[in-house]
Amino acid sequence: MNSMKIKLLISNKYYSPSLLCNFQKLNHHIFSSSLSYSTLCNKRLFQHFVKPLNSYSYKSIHTTSYLSNKKDFYNILGVPKNASQKEIKKAYYQLAKKFHPDTNKGDPSASKKFQEVSEAYEVLGDEKKRSTYDTWGSTGNPNHMGGPGGGTGNDNFQNAWSYQSNVDAEELFRKIFNQSGFGQNSSFEEDFADSKFGFGAAEEIVVKISFEQAARGVNKDLNLNVVDICPKCRGSRCEIGYKATTCTHCNGTGMETVSRGPFLMKSTCRQCQGSRVVIKNPCIECHGKGSTVQHKKVTVPVPAGIEDGQTIRILVNRNEVFVTFKVEKSDYFRRDGSDIHTDAKISISQALLGGSIRVRGIYDDHTVQISPGTSSHTKIRLIKQGMKRVNSNLLGDHYVNIKIEVPKHLTKKQEALVKAYAELEESTPGTIKDLHYKKDGPSSDQTQSTQTADDGIFTKIKKALLG
Incomplete structure (x- = not known):
């Protein structure tokens, strides 16, 4: 049954804008139960949803103004619709800290944004509420709502979901930060808080060094994310002016005794998560962790003889960092x-x-x-x-x-000397340019001619040197 037939069934006698919610129930019941036309016309069933009125002047449904107030909680937190609970909580941490009234005194818009962020997390941080919101409160096209050709009942009313938060934003903020935990059962495994520099300390970095630095070794200064003591609370984990109190649940032991039938077992305290103390006013900067991610200059020792692509492991504060070296090529070595x-x-x-x-x-x-x-x-x-x-x-x-290195150009003197030397060579393979001589060794009857040849060579050398 389409929306046109539904409109025909709504007479002027039975319809009023004030009864829109009843009509929505009727429409949902029709399409979810697949009632027949004759069943719909049953007066008792129809009157179960709407009551007769004497006035009649409306014949169409308009819900655009209703949808215009709808909020996109995913957009408010800045996370995708497939975000995990950890990602949602991280986003809430950042935004709640950014727009907290204590850090934005005198700014009413920040307080409003803080309330909006808290409301978004209250819904998306609860899987049941999130599932309902994803089903009925996802963003859509309000032009598809009501009227002829408006589509099926599910399409029409999936955008008509709304949520009114009854939890105080500040109370939620403190509650979530107290749930941040200080032990192994916390919602995050890390014992430090995220910051504007990222969600964690650097785990791997690439360092470029010259060939000579790799050969001799050097101390390289780098800027990277490290986990260090919170600069605001100095590691106390409390807001300024507050102190941690001894956990009354475990009397400061960090352990509690749990009864399992006839047995008594000791386990980590559920109240303080084994930290032995309870922090009612956690530091906003570090979320009560005592440490934050900070951007600092760190000196990395480069060992002499390091090779290109080689990785070493160093300890920066409490974290291990893997440093991979990129050695530049040398033009000489x-x-x-x-x-x-x-x-x-x-x-x-x-x-x-x-x-x-x-x-x-x-x-x-x-x-x-x-x-x-x-x-x-x-x-x-x-x-x-x-x-x-x-x-x-x-x-x-x-x-x-x-x-x-063979010279490409010779002076006349150099050329004359080389030619003179070439005439004395006895093992030259082939010939030499502009030089004619016999390679046969002198015989016993050629002593005079050899002496004459030697005199000629020395004459050439003398002439080449003296001009």
Whole structure:
């Protein structure tokens, strides 16, 4: 049966806006019980819901003004509709503390918001009330209410749910904060309160360090969330001017005796949750916990020899924090475990005649001796000059990879000297540009010609040097 048929059944004799609630009962009964048209027309059943009136002037139902006062409790607390009870309670904590009259004296809007937040939590914090609210009080389109084509009865009246709180907001606030607990049976496992910095202390952080810092070790200052003593109550857990009182339920022992038939068992006190004291006026800042989440500067010791991606565990106040290090790559050093590798360039003269070079190390600079005839890519090992191994006093080695730097441009003197030297080489594979000579060794009957050739070479060297 649609809403048009219902309208036809409501005569001017039986309808009045003041009896809207009775008509709603009738409409709900019709659609929930699937009554037939003939049953609906039964006068006794109809009069059970509405009473005759002499006046008649209305023929339609309007509920838009009624719905305009409807509140979205999820929106008030700022939580999604699938939020858990823990998330709802956390949201209430934050908002109640923010809009509490004690922290917003002289601001009437804050007091109104505090009342609104308390009302929202009173409904959503109770699973039974929340279920009813989700069924009948969820937000919808008020234009779908009543009138022709208004849909089914359930659709029409799911938005017509309302709730009037009878609990004082301040009383609810104190009650919830007292239920925050100080032991294992509390609604939250943590023994600290959330703050504007987050819902808990940092558990894992990533720290970027340079290659040299990773090699030598350093103390790194970081800003992160830590759990520390409440700055307002100084750990007393009470509002300023109040003190905790000894629990009368357990006489300050934290334990109570429970009778189980013929047996007597001891368990944690249900009144004080084992804390031995009762706090009637808990600190608003820390919710009576004595500690809060705070944003502080913490010095993290970076051990020498730490590797990229390596994680260590440190203790910050009472919490463990896992620190993962991101080591930047070096343009000079290359790492292989605890060993390091660097490149060093030498000239042709140093490669031929030998010499020494200065090499930058992890901890100090080193003088490296170059032996005569050193070829390119020769590796020179500097023992115990590498990286320190974490949690050990052992050191790796520093390997210097020699590279011979060949000049791209020669002066005329340099070119003449190189050509003179090339004429003396006996093991040159192939040929040399702009140079012609015989590679056959001198024979016994060529002594004079060899002497003449040597004189020619020295003449060229002398000419190259003196011009």
